[in-house]
C-alpha cells in the first residue's frame with residue numbers, strides 16, 4: 327500500500343497539484359513506518375503481470391505478421407545469465423529475402439520494448455520503413471522488460487533478479503545481442519538506433535568495452551540521455567531527495583520490478599486525471615508521467631495500443647540511477663553509497679563513464695520539449711563525444727521524448743534524416 331502511496335504522491339507532484347516541499351514532509355512522516363518493515367508482496371498482482379507478459383509476446387508476433395511482414399523471435403543469453411527476447415524482421419513484402427542485407431539494430435528506451443518501433447504500423451514505423459528499404463531489422467529488448475524476463479537461475483518474482491540498472495544493460499545486454507546478431511547474419515558491423523535509455527546503454531557499452539566500437543557503423547541517438555542535471559522532469563526531482571537514503575528506497579520499492587499493476591493505475595487515476603489537464607487514461611500511465619505528453623503531436627487513436635504494451639517493466643534501480651544522474655550532474659556508474667562503493671569501485675564515489683573511448687560515429691537527434699533529454703544536457707554530451715558526426719535539434723518546439731516514436735509528423739521531422747544518415751553509413 328505504501329508503494330502505491332509513493333507513486334500517488336509522486337504523480338501529484340508531477341502534475342503540480344501539490345508542492346514538492348509538502349511531498350517531502352509527507353514522506354518523512356512515513357519513513358519510520360516503512361523502516362519497520364513492509365511486506366506488500368502481492369501474489370495476485372504478480373500473476374497478473376505474468377499473464378500480461380505472455381500475452382504481449384503473442385501480440386507483437388501476430389501484429390507484425392498480420393501486416394504481411396515475417397517476424398522471428400530469438401533468445402540471447404548474456405554473460406551474467408539473463409535471457410533476452412530479440413525480435414527480427416528479416417525482409418519486407420516489397421523487398422524480399424536476399425543474402426547479406428545490411429543490419430540495423432533498434433534499442434528501446436526506459437519502460438519500453440521492441441513494440442516501440444512497430445506501433446505506428448507499415449509505411450510509418452521505423453522498423454517497417456527500414457525493412458522496405460532492404461535492411462535486416464533487429465530489435466533488442468533489455469533485461470526485465472516484457473520480452474526479457476528470464477534468467478538461467480534467478481527468478482523474476484524475486485528481488486535478486488532485479489538487482490540491475492541501465493549499467494548492466496549497456497555492459498552485458500547490448501554486447502550479447504550485437505554479437506548474436508552479427509554471428510547470425512554473418513555481418514561484421516551494423517547501424518545502431520537507440521531511443522532514450524537505448525542511447526544511455528550504448529554509451530556505456532562503447533566507453534567501457536571499446537572493442538565494440540568497430541562493430542558499429544554508426545550510432546543514431548534519438549533523445550540521447552547521459553547527463554541529466556538540466557532535466558525539467560518533475561518525476562525525477564520528486565524522487566531525488568531519496569536517492570541517498572538507499573535503505574528507505576529499498577524498503578519502499580524493494581529494488582524490485584517497477585511495473586505498476588492495473589490496481590495502482592486505477593488508484594492513481596481516481597485522484598489524478600482531471601478532464602481538462604490531459605487525456606484521461608493517459609495521465610494514469612506512469613510512462614507519460616515520466617516522459618511527458620504532447621497532445622498536439624500524438625495520434626490519440628494509437629493510445630490504447632501504446633498503453634496496452636507500455637510500461638513494459640523495468641527495475642526500480644534504473645529509475646534511481648537516472649535520479650542519481652539528475653542529482654550529481656555526472657554520467658557515472660550506480661552510486662551504492664560510500665561503503666559499497668569502496669568495495670565495488672575502490673573509491674567513495676562511482677567512476678565516470680569514459681566517453682573519450684567512444685570512437686564509433688555518433689548522430690544526435692534531440693528536441694526542445696523533452697522532459698528527459700534536455701537540450702543543455704545533450705549539448706554537454708555532444709561536447710564530450712570524440713566522433714560526433716551529426717547534431718540535429720528537431721525543428722518543432724513542442725516535440726517531446728516520446729514523439730521520437732509515435733508523433734504524427736515524426737517522418738518529416740526525424741525519420742527522413744535518420745534514414746538518410748543510416749544510408750550514409752551502409
Ligand SMILES: *[C@@H]1O[C@H](CO)[C@@H](O)[C@H](O)[C@H]1NC(C)=O
Nearest residue numbers: 445446447625626627628734
Ligand atoms: C492515427 O492512427 C490510426 C491508426 O493507426 C491511423 O489510421 C491514422 O491515419 C492516424 N492518423 C494520423 C493523423 O496519422
